[in-house]
Amino acid sequence: MNSSIKDISKQIKYNKYSILLPTYNEVENLPIIIWLIIKYMDESNLQYEIIVIDDGSPDGTFAMAIQLQNLYGKDKIVLRPRTKKMGLGTAYIHGIKYSTGSFIVIMDADLSHHPKFIPRMIKKQKLYDYDIVTGTRYCGKGGVYGWDFRRKLISRGANFITQIMLRPGVTDLTGSFRLYKKNVLEELIKSSVSKGYVFQMEIIVRARQLYYTIGEVPISFVDRVYGESKLGSSEIIQFIKGLLYLFATI
């Protein structure tokens, strides 16, 4: 057992991880998230790059990214801005195109996803050679902070219905904190058509359909520290439409 763990940590050293950070008005959060990523990746001796894809934020996110690149270096912080907001799926495609790693980590830049979970995901991936490792709020030590009763009820209710209808074999479908083998993510993006967070759902359900292996790591989700997170009726309608679309096509 001991020797196998050593082998695994040796292998991890040879892999490079590209962390994609799509941003829009994250001038407050970006320096913190990058600082945390660097802290935890360096502590675990991992090879990585952070690809910032800023969609023309008016709040100066890009200028902040340049400051951070000057501090940490062009090999660590890669800037691939776009001129306007164009959606998450295309941001990932854009980021992947410039990535030099063999693995892609996708996470939100708003501090709701803590970088301390990335090394755990990497370890889990190596241990079982998973194609995807996804963060889950719904099992083990996973959870949320900053949600009221209504928000928890909607989240749990939507998750229950999704589990019954799609039987995806994954506990958290709408979460967007995940580690992918690069070629697997490329393939999945190509076959997915949804937008927004339904896109995350479609990717993971398609992954199951294509017999990719998926591992889970419990994560604590701390709702937006700066800025506000929204869950209105348009999000709920979007979710129902997405669920019905997947129900009928997958």
Next chain:
Amino acid sequence: MRMTKLMEWILVGLLVLSSWIAVLIGKPNYANLNWYYKWFPVIFIFLFAVYAVITVLYRVFTFNNCKAAAIELQNQIKEARADLESKGISFKKQL
């Protein structure tokens, strides 16, 4: 061809429904059938609804509240800002 989830649901639904109808028709005297034969779909849906409500509420109330994670993050934000400022990063807003 692979079945979609919708097709799986329709298939299983039709199987259950036709079995139920077969039981109703197969019995010689309908009047003597136990009530739960006649009301099977209603009972089934009712029990499932009870199960769903209990499960979802249980999960809402046992949803981990990650207070420690939030506190850890708040402290790390301060630590990160102090470190970054000492390295020459200028922040837009002051804390």
